[in-house]
C-alpha cells in the first residue's frame with residue numbers, strides 16, 4: 556500500500572498539470588495562473604477539497620471556455636484526477652497540492668471567478684470548528700480571492716456541516732447573499748447544477764448511506780452594500 560502511494564507521488568511530481576512543492580512554478584504561480592499555467596484569460600474556478608477531482612475534471616469537460624483547479628493536500632488523491640485530465644487532453648484543468656489555509660500564497664486577490672467546496676471533511680468535534688472549510692475565517696479568505704460578485708458553491712451530504720454553515724456561520728456575517736439553498740438537491744429544481752457529476756464521497760454517502768445531498772450557492776456582498784444594509788440606506 557505504502558509502495559503504491561510512493562509510486563503515485565512520484566508520478567504526480569512529473570505531471571505538468573500538477574503544481575506542488577518542489578516545482579519551480581510552485582514559487583511563482585501566485586497571480587500568474589492565466590499567463591503561466593493556462594496560457595489564456597478564461598475565468599478560473601477552484602474546487603477545494605477536490606480529492607480525486609471529479610468536479611475539476613467533470614466541469615472542465617463541459618465548460619471548455621473556463622479554467623479549473625482542483626486543490627487538495629493529498630497527492631495520491633490528486634493523482635487520479637490529474638491522470639484523467641492528462642489522458643483526455645483537458646488543458647483547462649490543473650491541480651494544486653497545498654493546505655487550503657495557505658491558499659492566499661498561491662492566488663492573488665480577485666484572481667478567482669468561482670469556488671466549489673465539494674464534500675469537505677465535516678469535522679464534527681467542537682474543538683475542530685476552526686478546521687471546517689466553512690469556518691468564518693476561511694470564508695474571509697475565499698472572499699479575498701474571488702473577483703467581486705464571484706460565486707461560491709458548497710455541496711455536502713453532511714447535515715451537521717451544512718446546518719453549521721447556513722444556520723450559524725452565514726447569519727453571523729453581514730456579507731452573505733444566498734442565491735440557492737436546498738437540503739435535497741436530487742429532488743429539487745436545481746438538479747441541473749449537479750451537471751451529472753458525482754464525487755466519490757457523494758456516491759458513498761448518497762447511494763450507500765442514503766444521505767440527501769445538500770447544496771448552497773452564495774455570493775459575498777461588496778463592503779459598500781454591507782455598509783448600506785447596516786445603516787438602512789437604499790442607494
Ligand SMILES: C[S@@+](CC[C@H](N)C(=O)[O-])C[C@H]1O[C@@H](n2cnc3c(N)ncnc32)[C@H](O)[C@@H]1O
Pocket residue numbers: 603604605606607608626627628629632653654655656673674675676754755756757
Ligand atoms: C471527504 S474528502 C472529499 C473529496 C472529494 N471532494 C469527494 O467528494 O469525493 C475531503 C478531502 O479534503 C481534503 N482536505 C481536507 N482538509 C484539507 C485542507 N485543509 N487542505 C487541503 N485539503 C484538505 C482531504 O485530503 C480529502 O481529499
